[in-house]
Amino acid sequence: MLLAAAAGILSVFLLAGLFLRLMNYELRKDEQLYVPPARLLDNQSLYQDFFYNHTPGSAWWFHGVRQLLGSDYLLFDGRVGVLLAWLVFAAAIGAFAYAATRSAWIAWSIAVLSLVNELFLTQAGMSATNNFLPLPFAFIGFGLFIVAVTSKTPLPWLAMTSGFFLSLAVVFKLSAVAFILPAAMGAFLFPRHFCIRERLWRVALPLAGGGLIGGLPILYFLVTDRARFLAHVVGYHLGPHAQYFQDGRAPDEDAVTTLSGKLALAHELWLGGTIAVGLAALAMVVGIWASDEGNREQPRAAQRGVALLVAGAFCVSAGFSLIPTPSFPQYFAPPLIFLPLGLIVLVAGLSPAGREQAKVALIAASVIVIAAQAPRLLQHVGKIMSPERWAVTRVHASGGDIARQLAAARLTGKVATLAPVYPLEGGVPVYPELATGPFAFRTADRTAPDLASFYQMVSAAGVADLFDADPPAAFLLGFEPELEKPLLDYATARGYRPVADFQIRDRYGTAQLYVRPAG
Incomplete structure (x- = not known):
């Protein structure tokens, strides 16, 4: 009972700290692009009436939040939109983890380890941009795909829903296509005990059908004004945007334009700070999984196959993070969705005794993460009564x-x-x-x-x-x-x-x- 109360208090602390940090994070230059559509879309059209170099999801999201709130505080509306994405992400991690492990403590710990990190608590997750918005939808989509292909009988409706959410992530940011590729390949490889024809009809085609539905906003622009849409979303990034930074015109923006610089940045972001704590927890769970000799809910070969699928998807996403030039820290956030997925897949395959070991390790790691990020989360607590x-x-x-x-x-x-x-x-x-x-x-x-x-x-x-x-x-x-x-x-x-x-x-x-x- 005491531990449950402590977890409740910590959860309230995390939510309050997150809200205050979002409301007090200083306006970023990128938000001069992403926030204006919240008002401009009242009477103007995206791409045709003003420049917007991304897929339409974030513009519509922030505009929709403003309409829902009835607010004229544009930056506030945008930050609330990002807060909603945080809540969806946390709820999705918790729901998938609890469904797989039947442990509230494990679900809570995996959510904390996955979300409370430097990358999400700085520009990637604090500014009203499209950097964080695709992540919860990509996580839900890939999580549903794993559930679909690990069921004793593949469920086409789960595969279709998975495709819908994976495509919805792309509606928010084009680079989220990195999540679709491994799922598309996995649809022809899993479940292993089915023949290729059954995988096609039960997994691959429903996945594609859901993807078409989720991608309708993009398909609309490709059909109605393809040249203009591609000029904004693709042409700008490959042409003048990349050239501007390669010419050294923005030395104050810390853009990285070389492969060696991108690799160094990736090393710093993925293997540093509290993300390293999450990876250490993942390594401990791998060790527990490898030595666990108790009864498992799934055959060892099936567990290994799904774990390799998650690892392969991480590698694809990580590779996509290295493609954009110039590169910025927020571009390295997408692969982090595979930390909770990896933890969930591994813990789900443990025996009851193994899960108890994993639970202790995950709780200890999550407490360390909260302690490490407390200064960021407490930074604006003095302003809580002074909006x-x-x-x-x-x-x-x-x-x-x-x-x-x-x-x-x-x-x-x-x-x-x-x-x-x-x-x-x-x-x-x-x-x-x-x-x-x-x-x-x-x-x-x-x-x-x-x-x-x-x-x-x-x-x-x-x-x-x-x-x-x-x-x-x-x-x-x-x-x-x-x-x-x-x-x-x-x-x-x-x-x-x-x-x-x-x-x-x-x-x-x-x-x-x-x-x-x-x-």
């Missing part, structure tokens, strides 16, 4: 200040900025060409004309024509002085004046508001 001090609230307040400054000056029109989240938080419109941050603007001069024709985009040389045709009510500048220089030059030449005693500070610098002169 006005939360980062999401301060960003919204800055947007409200912009709106009030324009109203006081009796100005109407758009705000020109590479940080559109701020004016959008205040309900102030922005230019479609700059509506999703600096990403299209900074690569415009290295984007081929045929590719650029699909984007709502303006180059440094084209800003004067854009603003002459539709003069901005104001400029918000200062976060990226070098990149913003053409905008500042235009504002200075046209007599825009900085608002006295008005500044917005974030981790990228201090921005000023320049308002249009009277007349």
Whole structure:
């Protein structure tokens, strides 16, 4: 009873710490791309009306959360969207682990070991982007696939549901296709005691059918506007985006562009910190599994086959993590879904005595992980009763200040900025060409004309024509002085004046508001 109470208290602590960290994690540059669609989709279309270089899932997710909450706190809405993904992930791990082991302690420990780590508690899992959103759906999809192929009689509806969730992960992020490939190969190899024809009809075809249903949002764009969709989601990343970083244009973003650098980053992220504790726990469970001589629920060969499937899927996902150039830490998060899957598969095959040994090891490891991450989870506890001090609230307040400054000056029109989240938080419109941050603007001069024709985009040389045709009510500048220089030059030449005693500070610098002169 005492242990159960302790687990309950720790769970509340983890949930509260997670919520406070999400609400107080400083606004990231990537969120200037992902957060604006929460408002823009009220009356605009993805890809056609503004630049968006990813599959549509995250844009629709954040917009849907905003509609559900009825909120105009855009960053808050986005972070709540990420929190929902955390809750789905934790619940899914717990449900699969408990179903396989019938132990609440093992389920709780595997969830803690899998989720409480440096990678998830920093940008990958704290910012309102698409980095964390695919993971719970990929985990559910692959978990259901394992259940489908380990059943005594393969269940086609489970395989279909698995395919649905695996494709749904791709709707959030294209790189999640890495989870589909090992499942597709496994569908022709498992269950081992079935012939290839039975695997085809009971596993492979239902998996493909579910995948088609889950992938309908992508199929819609491929059918209705394929060239534009591929230009945004594929062409941008392979062309101007990669070239921008290879040219060394963003030294402050810690981008990794070489294979050796990616391998070093992967080593640091996957074998360091509390992830190493989770891997150590996995190694202990492997040792218990290898030496366990008690009665097992599954034959040893079947257990080994499923364990190898999970290990192979991890290798495929890890290989995909090394492909993107440039590379960032958040790109190395997807393979971590195989830590809980591996633990669940191994513990499920243990005898009752072996499970007791594994339970002790997993509980001990989870306590170490919580202790190690406590400073991060406790960092903002002092703000729990002061929501006005939360980062999401301060960003919204800055947007409200912009709106009030324009109203006081009796100005109407758009705000020109590479940080559109701020004016959008205040309900102030922005230019479609700059509506999703600096990403299209900074690569415009290295984007081929045929590719650029699909984007709502303006180059440094084209800003004067854009603003002459539709003069901005104001400029918000200062976060990226070098990149913003053409905008500042235009504002200075046209007599825009900085608002006295008005500044917005974030981790990228201090921005000023320049308002249009009277007349």
